[in-house]
Amino acid sequence: xxxxxxxxxxxxxxxxxxxxxxxxxxxxxxxxxxxxxxxxxxxxxxxxxxxxxxxxxxxxxxxxxxxxxxxxxxxxxxxxxxxxxxxxxxxxxxxxxxxxxxxxxxxxxxxxxxxxxxxxxxxxxxxxxxxxxxxxxxxxxxxxxxxxxxxxxxxxxxxxxxxxxxxxxxxxxxxxxxxxxxxxxxxxxxxxxxx
Numbered sequence: 801x802x803x804x805x806x807x808x809x810x811x812x813x814x815x816x817x818x819x820x821x822x823x824x825x826x827x828x829x830x831x832x833x834x835x836x837x838x839x840x841x842x843x844x845x846x847x848x849x850x851x852x853x854x855x856x857x858x859x860x861x862x863x864x865x866x867x868x869x870x871x872x873x874x875x876x877x878x879x880x881x882x883x884x885x886x887x888x889x890x891x892x893x894x895x896x897x898x899x900x901x902x903x904x905x906x907x908x909x910x911x912x913x914x915x916x917x918x919x920x921x922x923x924x925x926x927x928x929x930x931x932x933x934x935x936x937x938x939x940x941x942x943x944x945x946x947x948x949x950x951x952x953x954x955x956x957x958x959x960x961x962x963x964x965x966x967x968x969x970x971x972x973x974x975x976x977x978x979x980x981x982x983x984x985x986x987x988x989x990x991x992x993x994x995x
Contacts, residue, residue, distance in 0.1 A: 826852070886945035888938055905929065 806821040828835035828848070839845050871877040885891060905926075913925040931949075938944040 885950060886947045888945055888949070889941055889943045890938075890949075 804823055808819045808821075810817040810819070830838040835845065835848075839848065868877065907922075910922055910925045910929075913928065914920045914922050917924070934949055935944060
């Protein structure tokens with residue numbers, strides 16, 4: 801089998817960059833120097849690697865989307881009862897100008913929220929936090945809908961499964977009860993299927 805190689809050239813002002821992509825282990829070499837030596841700043845390395853991570857994630861996602869499409873078309877999965885998302889400032893086309901952020905919560909804090917509500921799960925606590933954040937954001941913009949928004953959240957499906965972000969969890973769709981102001985009532989609105 802012949803080696804696969806992709807080639808591209810980029811030019812700006814008087815500079816020229818030639819890029820070769822070859823199958824391998826993901827190492828990036830620039831002018832025969834290691835990637836980390838060429839870009840010592842971690843933020844720059846993350847920005848440069850982001851399209852490669854997206855391509856890897858996309859390649860792993862496509863077979864699942866194809867299976868879901870086939871199952872929906874074959875009647876194995878029903879979309880009856882599905883509802884449209886309420887109209888908010890968050891509805892719109894995803895563009896190059898999108899903004900996103902991530903927040904980490906210590907598990908001990910999430911468990912403390914869970915323990916404060918009888919019968920609640922960690923997933924309920926996370927969706928309660930998400931619902932509260934969305935409520936605060938939308939209310940500040942005078943755009944809080946009367947109906948609950950929906951949130952997709954990763955849910956662990958097995959304690960014995962190999963721990964990998966792509967194998968240890970599935971996504972569950974459930975309400976992020978934004979109309980409810982108190983965290984306790986948001987948590988009580990979680991359906992059992994999210995547990």
